[in-house]
Amino acid sequence: MTEAETIEMEQAITNLVRDFYAKARKDPDLGPIFNAAVDDWDVHLRVVANFWSKVLLQTDRYNGHPYVAHVKLPIELEHFGIWLKLFTETANEALPPDYAEKAIAKAHHMAESFRAGLFPFHDQEGRPSRCPV
Numbered sequence: 144m145t146e147a148e149t150i151e152m153e154q155a156i157t158n159l160v161r162d163f164y165a166k167a168r169k170d171p172d173l174g175p176i177f178n179a180a181v182d183d184w185d186v187h188l189r190v191v192a193n194f195w196s197k198v199l200l201q202t203d204r205y206n207g208h209p210y211v212a213h214v215k216l217p218i219e220l221e222h223f224g225i226w227l228k229l230f231t232e233t234a235n236e237a238l239p240p241d242y243a244e245k246a247i248a249k250a251h252h253m254a255e256s257f258r259a260g261l262f263p264f265h266d267q268e269g270r271p272s273r274c275p276v
Contacts, residue, residue, distance in 0.1 A: 152242065156238075159195065160188050160195060163229060176218065180216055193205040198246065
């Protein structure tokens with residue numbers, strides 16, 4: 144990838160993150176969670192852009208663990224589908240197709256991992272649960 148292509152992709156990633164959170168913050172289900180959890184949106188957007196830069200371009204600007212930042216949020220099972228729908232839509236709008244596909248695959252992997260970590264048990268009907276029966 145040339146330097147110009149890298150700069151263009153970094154801008155696309157910035158646009159992805161900015162546009163996704165603009166949508167998510169307005170969503171009636173996700174908005175209250177994000178708006179209550181994030182104190183400084185400029186910092187948050189930069190951290191998340193660094194995460195996606197690492198995923199998509201193998202940069203080394205992100206060294207954290209996203210799960211840790213989400214474990215204490217009041218996330219419910221239905222939030223995963225909403226998040227994935229908004230993210231998929233925005234990735235397809237903001238990124239070239241091959242990068243959008245990679246980002247969407249990573250988002251699905253993260254959603255499954257987070258769901259398994261946040262809802263490790265099953266209730267009496269077999270639905271994922273945060274608490275053992």
